[in-house]
Amino acid sequence: MNEKIRIRSHKGFTLLEVIVALAIVSVALGTLLSAANNSVRLSSKIQLRIIAQWVAENKASELRLNKNRLSSGVQSNEITMLNRKWLIKTVISSTPDKQVKQINVNVFLANKPKLSISSLISYVAN
Numbered sequence: 001m002n003e004k005i006r007i008r009s010h011k012g013f014t015l016l017e018v019i020v021a022l023a024i025v026s027v028a029l030g031t032l033l034s035a036a037n038n039s040v041r042l043s044s045k046i047q048l049r050i051i052a053q054w055v056a057e058n059k060a061s062e063l064r065l066n067k068n069r070l071s072s073g074v075q076s077n078e079i080t081m082l083n084r085k086w087l088i089k090t091v092i093s094s095t096p097d098k099q100v101k102q103i104n105v106n107v108f109l110a111n112k113p114k115l116s117i118s119s120l121i122s123y124v125a126n
Contacts, residue, residue, distance in 0.1 A: 052107040052118035060122040085110035
């Protein structure tokens with residue numbers, strides 16, 4: 001029994017190999033794009049919180065500079081900083097030490113006044 005043994009040389013990939021390779025590449029790229037999207041979203045949230053913290057610190061500094069005119073109570077005002085409108089709610093209250101007042105600053109986006117993005121508590125002496 002003489003059988004002819006043929007040796008075939010491969011000069012390319014089969015269709016099945018190409019489809020499997022494309023499936024692996026598409027899954028990897030999908031995962032990479034998802035991670036990049038999450039990174040961008042997280043970055044914008046961090047940026048928003050940093051700006052809100054600056055707004056709170058600016059308001060607290062402004063109140064400390066006008067410490068002679070501080071009166072206990074709630075104040076609310078709206079400002080624009082870095083092309084965004086911010087709502088600032090400030091609560092000034094007394095402390096057990098009559099010489100010291102507490103300043104509580106909460107910052108919101110003007111279009112979402114129920115979601116506090118940043119809050120700051122500061123104290124000022126008379």
